[in-house]
Each structure stands twice: as C-alpha cells, then as structure tokens.
Amino acid sequence: MHKFREEEIEDLWYQKPEGCATSVFFNKKEFMNNAGSFYIFMQLGGGVKVKHASEGKWPAPPSSLFVFQPTTDLGPPITSLNYPRLIITEDEKPLSSPYVTLSHRWGKSNRVYLTKSTFKALQEGIDIAQLPQTFQDAIMVTKRRLCIRYLWIDTFCIFQDKDDMSDWTREAALMNLVYENAYCNLSATGAVDSTDGLFFNRRRYLLQDLELDLVCPRASRDTASTRYAISDVHYWDNELNQLPLHYRGWVLQERLLAPRVLHFCPNQLVWECAELDAAEAYPDGLPAILASKGKTKFKSLDPLTDGKRQRYAGARDSDSRFFAHELWHDIVGTYTKCALTNPGDKLVALSGIAKRMRAIIKDEYVVGMWRRYLASELLWYVSDHWKRDFLPTNRPVHYRAPSFSWTSVDGSINPGRLSDYSNLCSIEDIKIDYATEDTTGLVKGGYLIIKGTLKRLHLRSARKPGTYLMNINGRDIGNGMKTWLDVCKPDFNAENEARELFLTPIRGPLDGHSSWASPSLGGIVLQHQVDGVFSRLGIWSTDKAEEIEFIQAHHENEGSLPCLAYNSQDRTHTIKII
Numbered sequence: 001m002h003k004f005r006e007e008e009i010e011d012l013w014y015q016k017p018e019g020c021a022t023s024v025f026f027n028k029k030e031f032m033n034n035a036g037s038f039y040i041f042m043q044l045g046g047g048v049k050v051k052h053a054s055e056g057k058w059p060a061p062p063s064s065l066f067v068f069q070p071t072t073d074l075g076p077p078i079t080s081l082n083y084p085r086l087i088i089t090e091d092e093k094p095l096s097s098p099y100v101t102l103s104h105r106w107g108k109s110n111r112v113y114l115t116k117s118t119f120k121a122l123q124e125g126i127d128i129a130q131l132p133q134t135f136q137d138a139i140m141v142t143k144r145r146l147c148i149r150y151l152w153i154d155t156f157c158i159f160q161d162k163d164d165m166s167d168w169t170r171e172a173a174l175m176n177l178v179y180e181n182a183y184c185n186l187s188a189t190g191a192v193d194s195t196d197g198l199f200f201n202r203r204r205y206l207l208q209d210l211e212l213d214l215v216c217p218r219a220s221r222d223t224a225s226t227r228y229a230i231s232d233v234h235y236w237d238n239e240l241n242q243l244p245l246h247y248r249g250w251v252l253q254e255r256l257l258a259p260r261v262l263h264f265c266p267n268q269l270v271w272e273c274a275e276l277d278a279a280e281a282y283p284d285g286l287p288a289i290l291a292s293k294g295k296t297k298f299k300s301l302d303p304l305t306d307g308k309r310q311r312y313a314g315a316r317d318s319d320s321r322f323f324a325h326e327l328w329h330d331i332v333g334t335y336t337k338c339a340l341t342n343p344g345d346k347l348v349a350l351s352g353i354a355k356r357m358r359a360i361i362k363d364e365y366v367v368g369m370w371r372r373y374l375a376s377e378l379l380w381y382v383s384d385h386w387k388r389d390f391l392p393t394n395r396p397v398h399y400r401a402p403s404f405s406w407t408s409v410d411g412s413i414n415p416g417r418l419s420d421y422s423n424l425c426s427i428e429d430i431k432i433d434y435a436t437e438d439t440t441g442l443v444k445g446g447y448l449i450i451k452g453t454l455k456r457l458h459l460r461s462a463r464k465p466g467t468y469l470m471n472i473n474g475r476d477i478g479n480g481m482k483t484w485l486d487v488c489k490p491d492f493n494a495e496n497e498a499r500e501l502f503l504t505p506i507r508g509p510l511d512g513h514s515s516w517a518s519p520s521l522g523g524i525v526l527q528h529q530v531d532g533v534f535s536r537l538g539i540w541s542t543d544k545a546e547e548i549e550f551i552q553a554h555h556e557n558e559g560s561l562p563c564l565a566y567n568s569q570d571r572t573h574t575i576k577i578i
Contacts, residue, residue, distance in 0.1 A: 085125040098183035099150035107193020132194035176352030185258035198264035381484040425452030485538035532564040
C-alpha cells in the first residue's frame with residue numbers, strides 16, 4: 001500500500017489518487033479551519049439555540065442566596081458584551097433567560113477571581129480583555145451564538161478567599177443543582193488551561209470519512225475493487241474522553257449532571273446529552289460501530305442500559321437497582337483515574353453525582369459506597385499503584401474518610417464485583433460523622449462494625465516489589481494467595497513484631513450462583529489499632545482449594561484474638577473498622 005505523507009493527505013481531500021491497486025480517498029465534506037465559525041454552530045451548537053428559542057421556559061433560580069449566585073450577567077446586547085458584571089440573582093428575579101455553565105482547567109493563569117476584595121468591582125463590570133481567553137470565548141459563545149444572557153463560571157461565582165471557605169463549602173454542596181439546572185455546559189475540553197481558549201486551528205482532513213478501495217485478484221478473477229470504510233475504533237476516546245480536561249476530578253460531575261454539553265476539542269466540536277453523542281464529523285450521531293466502542297452514551301445514566309452493559313457478575317435479583325449499582329462502579333473507576341489539586345476535595349467533587357445516583361439507586365450512601373451491597377463493596381482494590389502524576393498511591397496526611405472506603409486512598413480504584421450472596425461477614429452497624437448536613441460531602445470520622453472471622457497474619461516482602469508472602473495462623477501460604485495493598489510498603493517488620501496484622505474473609509466461592517462462577521475466597525487485610533478496633537490495609541484472594549479449606553477451618557486460640565465480642569457458638573468475631 002502506498003504510504004502518504006501529510007501534505008499528500010491534504011490533496012486526497014480533493015481528488016482520488018489514480019494508478020494504485022489500493023486507493024485511499026476522503027469523501028468531500030466542507031469543514032472550516034477553525035471551530036469558531038458560525039456554520040459549525042448552526043450544525044451542532046445551533047441545535048441548542050433552536051431548542052432554547054422554541055422552549056421558552058427554564059428552571060427558576062432558587063430562593064436561597066448562594067445557590068446560583070453571584071451569576072455572571074453578560075448584560076444588554078452589544079453595549080455590555082465587553083464589560084460583563086456580576087449580579088445576585090435573588091435581587092434580579094425574574095431572569096430574562098436561562099444560564100450556561102463553563103467547565104475549564106484553572107491552571108496558573110487566572111489573575112482575576114471572586115474574593116471579598118474584588119466583589120464590588122466585579123458587580124460594576126470588568127473589561128473582557130482582562131479575562132483569560134477561555135472566558136472571553138465562553139462569553140462570545142453564550143451571547144452571540146446561543147443568545148443567552150447569563151454565564152456561570154466557578155472562578156467568578158464562588159468566593160475564592162483562602163481564609164474563609166464558608167461560601168465555597170455552601171456552593172460545593174449545591175453543585176448538582178448548578179449543573180442540572182443549567183441550559184447547557186460549555187466545556188473547554190481541549191484546553192490545558194484558561195489561556196488556550198475554546199477554539200483551535202485544526203487539520204480539516206482529520207475529520208473526513210476515510211475509505212479504501214481494495215482489489216484482491218488472488219481471491220477472485222474479478223478485478224473490480226471493493227470499497228471499505230476505515231474507522232478508528234477508539235474514535236470517542238481519542239476525540240473526547242482522553243483530552244486534558246477529563247483528567248480533572250471536578251469535571252466528571254459537571255459533565256454527567258449538565259443536561260447538555262458542548263465540548264470544544266482540538267479537532268472539532270463534540271456534543272453530549274442523555275440521548276445523543278455527536279460530533280462535527282457525525283452531526284447526526286456516532287455510527288453503530290463507533291458507538292459500541294469506548295465510553296459512549298456516558299451521560300444517559302440509565303441503569304437498564306448502561307448498568308447492564310457494565311455487568312460482569314450476577315446478583316440474585318437483576319432489577320434496575322442492581323444495574324444502577326454497577327453503573328456507579330463504572331463512575332468510580334472513571335473518577336479515581338482523575339486528579340484533584342486539593343486531595344481533600346475527594347468526596348465533595350463526587351457529591352453531586354452521588355446525589356443524582358441516590359435518587360436512582362434508592363439506597364443509603366456510605367462514603368463512596370452503598371448500604372445494600374456494602375459487604376461485597378469492601379473488596380475494592382487499587383488497580384494501579386502509580387497515579388497520573390507518577391507518584392505512588394497514598395492516603396492523605398489529613399483525615400478524609402474511614403479506611404474501609406476507597407475514598408480514603410488517592411489512586412486508581414477497581415470497585416470489585418457486586419454480590420448479595422456468599423458473603424462470609426455481616427454489617428452490624430455503620431456510623432459516619434459528617435462535617436456538614438450534606439451526607440454526600442465531607443466527613444470528620446466514622447466506623448463500620450462487622451461480624452466475621454479473624455485470622456492472625458504475617459506479611460513478608462517477596463522478590464518482586466509490591467508483592468508479599470503470607471503466613472496465616474503460623475502456616476506459610478503458597479503462591480495461590482494474592483494480596484492487593486492500598487498503599488505499598490517495603491516491609492511489615494514492625495507490624496509483624498507487634499502482632500498487629502490480621503485478615504478476615506468477606507466473600508466465599510460463587511460456584512453455581514451465576515454465569516460468573518468463581519471458586520475464589522477473598523477478604524480484607526487489617527491492622528489492629530486498640531481493643532478490637534482495626535484499620536484496613538488492603539485485600540487478599542485465593543483460588544486454591546487447600547488454602548480455602550485451611551482459612552475457613554477453625555483454629556485453636558482464635559477466641560482470644562482482639563475483638564469487640566467473640567461468639568463461641570458460631571466462632572465469629574465482632575470488630576470495628578475505622
């Protein structure tokens with residue numbers, strides 16, 4: 001096959017090359033050099049404009065003073081476009097249009113933001129030239145392309161004073177309402193920071209449909225060519241999911257909760273809503289082959305479709321609530337691959353999605369997990385011990401969550417497999433001490449009381465870094481035993497010496513209960529703190545029959561192991577995990 005240089009590919013846009021048994025060419029479509037053209041907005045963004053004009057109604061702003069305010073008001077047409085100002089929506093009801101939100105990366109370039117000292121000046125108006133390019137472009141799109149007067153940007157709509165976080169705390173708990181009630185979210189998806197703007201000069205040929213004419217004379221006497229379409233099966237990931245903005249933790253809830261998102265990507269505009277994934281190259285929606293690959297239809301949050309698609313194990317019941325739990329697991333996997341500038345935001349940045357999912361799941365939220373399947377959810381594990389910043393996984397210096405919750409660890413998390421059977425422990429009690437009235441937000445402490453069996457454990461470092469050899473109740477366990485620690489350590493000599501390490505089985509073999517049958521036994525690794533109180537260190541698993549039999553068997557002196565209570569009849573320990 002002839003290999004084309006980049007300058008030749010530009011020519012292919014206009015003509016089909018001759019004289020090749022294999023011919024490559026693009027269907028001729030008109031694409032502008034820059035995504036800021038009015039034509040493109042008529043193609044994608046224009047759909048928002050038409051719907052806005054025909055709908056004529058929108059969610060009213062709430063009566064509470066700080067829900068959607070201060071809100072950036074773009075002012076009357078023409079005269080104040082270059083001097084946007086802040087308004088308090090409570091003072092200016094009713095608003096004359098819906099509002100738009102902006103998702104962006106702060107970077108280090110934001111020179112102007114809302115504080116107590118800048119509040120009055122921002123109310124009077126600010127010269128648009130003082131704003132970063134992304135904000136300037138967002139104002140232009142909102143007013144001139146979408147014909148909407150109000151724009152919500154976190155930089156200017158939440159007080160950023162470091163010495164007084166009261167407004168930030170209130171607003172953070174209401175982010176779900178801010179984005180759910182927005183008319184559309186503009187997403188600076190391709191921008192590294194706010195200086196990049198929304199629009200990029202792009203190579204138009206990358207948007208063309210690539211087709212290939214093949215002649216296979218050895219397979220047939222017919223020398224006629226057959227035309228094939230060539231598609232990038234990772235199209236949605238390459239064009240959208242893997243762009244810089246989507247590695248920012250706060251943006252996930254902005255993307256999922258807004259009813260519509262218009263993404264400004266390096267190569268094209270991309271559209272997401274609950275019903276449609278589209279792009280300039282595919283304005284009517286992704287072709288079936290592309291829609292079936294990657295994380296598409298991510299915004300629908302439909303348990304019966306998206307949850308079922310993520311399913312890899314069966315529960316006794318297969319209703320929408322079970323699928324909704326699996327959908328949550330997919331969200332957790334995506335969220336924990338993202339980075340947060342402030343690790344303390346881990347729970348708050350997920351709070352809006354948790355509120356939305358709580359209405360779908362109809363279950364009690366427990367610091368990143370859910371009450372109904374909590375026993376099996378204890379078997380989450382760190383899937384990659386290196387974070388996006390190339391630092392190892394860690395627990396933050398300042399307390400953020402109980403150790404039994406994945407929210408206590410900074411790193412990529414696999415939430416495990418849901419199950420409501422074969423559990424070898426029971427959840428006796430849960431207590432979470434919340435920092436505010438928001439039960440999806442910050443916590444000050446908490447614990448879990450479970451009833452199960454304890455085994456004394458010794459861990460020794462193996463030859464391969466991050467792997468360990470296990471000794472349970474004085475017996476060395478072979479290669480069948482696997483350990484996934486939340487935070488890797490070079491050794492556990494001190495813990496072994498103090499006899500602080502234990503394990504407890506959580507879930508037994510699943511044979512015969514579902515199409516996903518597993519003979520494995522799994523549980524959690526614990527470190528004893530004091531008087532039957534433990535903290536989690538990781539999980540373990542084995543699929544060796546003799547090891548399973550040994551761990552499940554009763555051994556002498558287990559009744560003397562540290563616990564809150566020991567039941568001699570069923571030989572179970574009641575312990576507290578903090």
